[in-house]
Amino acid sequence: MSIGTLIKRIQDIMRQDSGVDGDAQRISQMVWLLFLKVYDAKEELWEFYDENYQSIIPEELRWRNWAVDEKDGKALTGEKLLDFVNNELFPTLKDLKVDETSEKRQAIVKYIFEDVYNYMKNGTLLRQVINVLNEVDFTEHEERHAFNDIYENILKDLQSAGNSGEFYTPRPVTEFIIEMLKPQIGESIADFASGTGGFLISAISYMESQIKTPDDKKTIQRNLFGIEKKPLPYLLAMTNLILHDIDSPNLLHDNSLSKNVRDYKEEDRYNVIAMNPPYGGTEEEAIKVNFPVNMQSSETADLFMTLIMYRLKKNGRAGVILPDGFLFATDGVKKNIKEKLLSEFNLHTIVRLPEGVFSPYTDITTNLLFFDKTGATNEIWYYQHPLPEGYKKYTKTKPIKKQEFQSEIAWWNNRKENDFAWKVSIEEIKDRQYNLDIKNPMQKEEKEERTLTEILNELEENFASSSHLIGLLRGELNE
Numbered sequence: 001m002s003i004g005t006l007i008k009r010i011q012d013i014m015r016q017d018s019g020v021d022g023d024a025q026r027i028s029q030m031v032w033l034l035f036l037k038v039y040d041a042k043e044e045l046w047e048f049y050d051e052n053y054q055s056i057i058p059e060e061l062r063w064r065n066w067a068v069d070e071k072d073g074k075a076l077t078g079e080k081l082l083d084f085v086n087n088e089l090f091p092t093l094k095d096l097k098v099d100e101t102s103e104k105r106q107a108i109v110k111y112i113f114e115d116v117y118n119y120m121k122n123g124t125l126l127r128q129v130i131n132v133l134n135e136v137d138f139t140e141h142e143e144r145h146a147f148n149d150i151y152e153n154i155l156k157d158l159q160s161a162g163n164s165g166e167f168y169t170p171r172p173v174t175e176f177i178i179e180m181l182k183p184q185i186g187e188s189i190a191d192f193a194s195g196t197g198g199f200l201i202s203a204i205s206y207m208e209s210q211i212k213t214p215d216d217k218k219t220i221q222r223n224l225f226g227i228e229k230k231p232l233p234y235l236l237a238m239t240n241l242i243l244h245d246i247d248s249p250n251l252l253h254d255n256s257l258s259k260n261v262r263d264y265k266e267e268d269r270y271n272v273i274a275m276n277p278p279y280g281g282t283e284e285e286a287i288k289v290n291f292p293v294n295m296q297s298s299e300t301a302d303l304f305m306t307l308i309m310y311r312l313k314k315n316g317r318a319g320v321i322l323p324d325g326f327l328f329a330t331d332g333v334k335k336n337i338k339e340k341l342l343s344e345f346n347l348h349t350i351v352r353l354p355e356g357v358f359s360p361y362t363d364i365t366t367n368l369l370f371f372d373k374t375g376a377t378n379e380i381w382y383y384q385h386p387l388p389e390g391y392k393k394y395t396k397t398k399p400i401k402k403q404e405f406q407s408e409i410a411w412w413n414n415r416k417e418n419d420f421a422w423k424v425s426i427e428e429i430k431d432r433q434y435n436l437d438i439k440n441p442m443q444k445e446e447k448e449e450r451t452l453t454e455i456l457n458e459l460e461e462n463f464a465s466s467s468h469l470i471g472l473l474r475g476e477l478n479e
Contacts, residue, residue, distance in 0.1 A: 006132060007154070013128045019121035027154055028232050032116045033133055035239045036063045039109065041138035042242055046105075056096055056106035061089055067130050075127065082123035090118060104248035111253055112238055115231030138243070154236065169276045169321065170357060172402040174198040177274050177319035177368060178206050180349075180412060185210045185219050187271035192256035192307060194226030197237030199274040200251075204244050217245070225270065226251045257283060257303050260290040261310040269313040276321040277304030295340075297333040301326060305337050309345065317372040323364050328437035338434040342426060347371040350436065351383045351408060356394030363393075377426050383408055384420045384440045418442075 010030055014020045020029055040063035046053045055062060066084065069075035076084055096110040120126045183189050183203050191199045207220055224246065228234040234253045241249040279301035287303070288296040295306045301322060312318055326334060327350075341347055351368040358366065371377075386407060387393065394400050411421055419442045429436065 006135065009132050010129050013125050013132070014120070017120045017122045017125045020119045024232065025119045028116065028235070029119050030129075031154070031232070031235050031239060032112070032118075033129065035112060035235060037067070037133055037136075038138050038239055038243055040064055042105075042247065046247070056098075056102070056109055058092060061092055068134060069127075069131055076123075077127035078123040080123065081127055082121070085118050085126070090116075104250075108238055108249065112235055114253070116235060168358075168361065169195065169198050170400055171198060171202070172400050172405065173276075173321070173353075173357065173368070174202040174274070175205075175402055176405040176408070177321075177370075178202040179409070180370060181272050181274060181317050181319050183207060183272045185216050186223070188223045188225065188269075188313075189272045189274070190225040190270040190311070191273070191275050192227050192311070193275055193277050193304060194228045194237055194251065195233045195276070197226060197228075197233075197240050197251070199276075200224050200226050200237070201240060201244060203272070203274070204246070221246050221248065222250075224250055227254050227256045228252075229255045255287070256307060257287050257290060257300075261307060262292075264310050266313075269311050269316065271313050271316045273308050273312055273316070273318040273320075275304065275308065275318075277301045279323050279325075294336045295333055299333075302333050302337055305341070309337075309340060312345075312373050314373050318370070320369045320371075321366055322369055323366050324437060325364075326436075327367060328435050330433040330435045335434050338436065341371065342377040342429065342434070344373070344376065345371045346374050347377045347380055349381050349383065351385055352440075353385050353400075354387050354393055356398075357400050359394060359399075360396045377429075379423050379425050380429065380436070381415055381421060381423045382438060382440070383411065384443065386420055 007030075011026055014026045014029060020026050039057075043053070043055055043062070059065060066076055066089075090113065093109060093113040096113075098107040098110050120129075178199065183206060185207055189200070189203050191197075194200060203224065204220060211217055211220075224241075226237065226249075228237060228251065231253070234251070237251055238249055241251065277300060279299065281300040282298040283300055283303060288298065291297075291303060291306055295302070297303055305320065305322070305326070308318055308320060326338075329335060329338075347369060349368075349370040351370075353366050353368065355363050355365055358364070385405070388404060391398060407420065411418070415421065415423075417423065420440070422438075422441055424438055432438075
């Protein structure tokens with residue numbers, strides 16, 4: 001059975017349940033169930049290698065003891081299953097006792113369930129979902145890694161799941177950024193708004209070829225760090241990291257901006273930072289005071305850029321996704337942040353992405369900023385990411401692909417100006433009052449002849465995008 005078919009079967013069952021409203025709730029419901037099944041499979045491995053291993057989950061609440069249908073008529077279903085989940089399983093997991101001595105791989109169960117809910121109201125349908133999940137054996141290496149396909153399906157659904165769409169960064173983008181940052185075993189790697197863990201997973205995959213000993217794997221695990229504020233992406237990230245054999249993920253469910261940046265010491269800094277900071281959001285006054293007065297902003301992307309600068313080690317390197325708005329602002333906080341960035345860091349490359357990379361969540365054009373803490377910026381190289389032939393922009397049905405970054409990769413270590421690449425001196429940047437929104441000088445504006453059908457299609461897409469944005473804003477207001 002294909003993974004896509006499995007996901008569709010689960011979604012079709014959940015759509016019959018009156019308690020599950022929309023894609024975001026379906027995904028949340030599916031993922032807490034997946035987490036418990038995956039965790040149980042990992043516990044089987046931990047028990048095999050450690051005869052003294054003790055589960056933090058009470059025996060009767062472990063997946064193997066209540067979720068598996070032995071076809072003997074004793075499996076929980078209907079009202080009995082609902083009563084068990086709502087009145088025994090959830091209250092117990094939310095109230096697990098953990099402290100500073102608790103193993104991280106055990107404590108994560110409590111952290112996961114602090115903000116998770118059972119939305120299903122039909123115990124018979126819940127049993128059907130559980131039975132479908134039990135068709136996958138996560139103790140088997142091949143099936144465990146097939147979760148990547150499940151995960152990709154879930155992430156694609158997240159793109160149109162209301163205000164959850166903000167958590168998704170296309171995998172080709174995370175892989176390209178990581179490949180350009182070239183993390184090495186022994187280096188510390190962080191994402192302070194880790195969402196579903198895309199950058200951390202890409203970093204693990206990149207370093208796999210460097211692993212020579214079991215200690216190398218432990219070193220990777222010890223040096224990965226993430227923070228995520230919202231419960232659904234946190235749950236997704238935890239589940240995926242565990243399936244990538246990161247048994248004790250250094251992933252916190254917290255707000256990265258809640259600590260005063262001036263309090264960070266050397267041990268709080270990282271060699272590599274890769275991020276897609278949330279933008280368009282706002283932060284309260286209590287958060288803003290954690291930043292220097294000239295960098296206090298309500299815009300989350302501004303605050304995260306400042307945070308990155310305070311948490312990057314000497315000689316460290318960063319890759320950050322930011323919208324055009326950050327580039328072209330020439331006054332206020334954004335200018336102050338860019339002034340600090342260019343005077344204290346080497347912003348060596350800006351890759352300009354075309355429209356639609358984050359479709360359907362937003363059509364806002366974005367940029368990949370690469371900088372390191374090796375001294376001030378002397379010049380910035382720009383690279384205009386070319387669209388595939390015949391494309392006017394990326395869309396949900398025509399997403400960006402990893403192989404489309406080959407032109408940047410081929411150019412990266414042998415930089416020359418061409419139709420897509422140009423460089424700008426720091427003097428010109430200063431003359432422009434730190435406006436970094438510099439268009440490709442080789443690109444001529446072409447008057448586009450369009451048919452009526454093409455215009456109507458564009459209007460439809462813009463209308464859909466606007467409706468989606470209204471849905472996001474309504475979701476934020478409801479929260």
